[in-house]
Amino acid sequence: MARVVQKYGGTSLQTTERIRLIADRVIRDQEQSSELVIVVSAMGESTNQLVKLSGEVSSCTSGRETDLLLSAGEQISSALLALAIQERGREAVALTGVQAGIETEDIHGDARITAVHTAKIEKELDAGKIVVVAGFQGCAGNQEICTLGRGGSDTTAAALAAELRADRCEIFTDVDGVYSADPRYISGAKKHTSLDYNHLLTLADLGAEVVHPRAVVHAKEHQIPLVVRSSFHDQEGTNIQHYDRAASPVVGVTFQNGFSRIQVSGEIEEKEILEGLTDAGGLLGKVQLSQRHASIMIKDEYVQEISLLLNKRRNAFGIHSIHHTEGMAAVHVVFGSRDEKRRLAPLLNEKQLVSSGDVYALECHPLVWSAVVPEEHAVGAAQELHDWFMEMESKKASIAL
Ligand code: ASP
Ligand code: MG
Numbered sequence: 001m002a003r004v005v006q007k008y009g010g011t012s013l014q015t016t017e018r019i020r021l022i023a024d025r026v027i028r029d030q031e032q033s034s035e036l037v038i039v040v041s042a043m044g045e046s047t048n049q050l051v052k053l054s055g056e057v058s059s060c061t062s063g064r065e066t067d068l069l070l071s072a073g074e075q076i077s078s079a080l081l082a083l084a085i086q087e088r089g090r091e092a093v094a095l096t097g098v099q100a101g102i103e104t105e106d107i108h109g110d111a112r113i114t115a116v117h118t119a120k121i122e123k124e125l126d127a128g129k130i131v132v133v134a135g136f137q138g139c140a141g142n143q144e145i146c147t148l149g150r151g152g153s154d155t156t157a158a159a160l161a162a163e164l165r166a167d168r169c170e171i172f173t174d175v176d177g178v179y180s181a182d183p184r185y186i187s188g189a190k191k192h193t194s195l196d197y198n199h200l201l202t203l204a205d206l207g208a209e210v211v212h213p214r215a216v217v218h219a220k221e222h223q224i225p226l227v228v229r230s231s232f233h234d235q236e237g238t239n240i241q242h243y244d245r246a247a248s249p250v251v252g253v254t255f256q257n258g259f260s261r262i263q264v265s266g267e268i269e270e271k272e273i274l275e276g277l278t279d280a281g282g283l284l285g286k287v288q289l290s291q292r293h294a295s296i297m298i299k300d301e302y303v304q305e306i307s308l309l310l311n312k313r314r315n316a317f318g319i320h321s322i323h324h325t326e327g328m329a330a331v332h333v334v335f336g337s338r339d340e341k342r343r344l345a346p347l348l349n350e351k352q353l354v355s356s357g358d359v360y361a362l363e364c365h366p367l368v369w370s371a372v373v374p375e376e377h378a379v380g381a382a383q384e385l386h387d388w389f390m391e392m393e394s395k396k397a398s399i400a401l
Contacts, residue, residue: 002167003125004029007039007135007157011174012231013077014044016084022231023084026130030090035125037164039135039157040081042073047150062109067137067147071097074134074153082132092130095120097145100131102138102156104146111146112214113138113155116163133160154215162222169224171211172231177238178203178210181253181386185379188390192251193236196243199251199334200226202367206332207256216240246336249344249396250389251367255378259328260303262296264310266320297372300326329378332370333385344392345369348385 006026013019030036042050050069051061060066075096082094101117124131135153140146148155154171161169178200179189197220204213210228219226219240229237298306303324310322333348335341348369373381 002034003037003164004034005037005039005157005161005164005166005169007153007169007171008041008081008231009153009171009173010041010044010046012172013040013042013081016080019043019077019080020084023081023088025231026081026085027088027090030130034167036130037121037125037160037166038081038130038132039153039160040074040077040132041135041153042070043077043080046073046076064108064144067108067145070147071134071137071145074136078132078134082130085130085132090130091128092132093124094132094134095124096134097137097156098139100133100160102133102159104138104140104148106140106142106144106146108144108146110149111138111140113148113159113218116159118160118163121160121164148214149212151209151212152214154212155218158215158218158224158226161224162218165222166224168227169219170227170229170237171215172229173210174230174232175210175228176230176233176235178208178228178240178252180248180251180390181382182208186253186383186386188386190390192238192247194239194241194243194247195251196246197226197240198367199246199336200240202334202365203252203254206330206334206365206368206370207254208252246340248393249336249340250393251334251336253331253333253382253386253389255329255331255382257329257375257378258300259297259330259372260300260324260326261328261372262298262303262306262310262322262324263293264296264317264319264322265293266318297328297330327375328372329375330370330372331378331381331385332368333389335367335369338366341367341369348388 008022012022026036026038047070050073054066054069078094082092085092099120101120102113103115103117104111104113121131133156135156137145137147157171158169175183177191178195179191181189183189197216200211201213201216201220204211204216216226223242226240227237228240296306307322307324310317310319335344371381
């Protein structure tokens with residue numbers, strides 16, 4: 001008998017009508033084979049609504065009371081889904097994160113899962129029940145409820161699948177798989193039928209919102225096959241496992257807003273600047289434009305810290321002036337392998353393919369080539385890069401024929 005963890009996202013549970021449809025689907029899947037543990041997100045936009053409510057009474061956006069408030073969203077979904085399953089004559093039990101044995105760091109708003117105690121879930125599965133767990137939450141050692149950061153229900157599902165030694169972890173969502181780019185913004189995006197953990201992890205880390213990166217880490221570490229698929233139909237989704245070879249030279253294109261560029265000029269000692277900055281974190285990459293200028297790309301939240309650090313060490317670093325520009329975006333191309341990157345990244349640099357603005361090619365990851373453009377050009381640049389590699393793929397395919 002297969003053991004499967006399934007996770008349903010907010011749009012799949014938006015209304016009670018959809019919850020009833022998911023209940024039908026879950027029962028059908030249990031009949032086909034398996035012991036089922038279901039992890040649920042909060043209904044529709046309800047986490048955002050709860051955030052908004054808290055904003056109406058307080059300016060504090062994190063902390064124990066906020067976590068208590070937000071964790072309620074997932075608890076409502078789990079109770080409703082379990083009730084809907086019971087209504088159909090099947091046994092189901094709804095559990096909060098705490099009841100499901102999810103132990104976390106004592107960090108409110110963005111805790112990592114540190115352990116999963118599965119005795120209760122195992123007992124309920126042995127009793128033939130469908131177990132419905134509220135995602136996105138757990139409990140620190142001191143009995144404090146902590147949430148796992150936005151999108152954290154994916155992480156709950158993968159961590160449970162790992163600890164329960166599930167045969168697979170299925171992430172049901174409103175898109176039907178992992179695409180070569182976000183189909184909401186980029187036309188011609190192609191669905192992957194299979195993908196390596198590392199490729200998905202890189203895409204997720206660099207702004208693809210389809211799965212939470214921490215969920216991919218849990219699945220990868222425990223070699224749990226992940227499946228990303230739609231909850232609205234039965235089509236096959238994307239299977240994520242360990243694959244020796246990437247199916248295509250370029251796995252995807254993503255973009256992220258919220259970057260700043262810091263330009264520094266003077267008798268710059270590049271090595272010293274980089275060493276000084278590594279501690280501060282948040283460095284995406286840097287380009288040495290000439291001996292007298294350097295550009296550093298960092299996430300907005302680190303601008304202050306890094307500007308301060310550069311200012312403090314002006315003399316040591318040989319800096320004459322520091323200037324920063326906000327409102328930048330990073331556009332990333334994720335290659336299938338280091339070899340493909342070695343082969344293709346120089347073409348991207350040479351062709352100045354991203355014509356829409358101020359481009360900095362960065363080498364920030366072994367499989368990634370990134371350009372930085374003003375935010376308003378991010379989608380256009382991503383589209384250009386995506387068109388380029390799709391064209392390249394089709395040429396390759398026609399040569400093979
Ligand atoms: N409901 C939470 C959110 O909207 C967690 C999740 O959906 O995974 O971020
Ligand atoms: Mg999500």
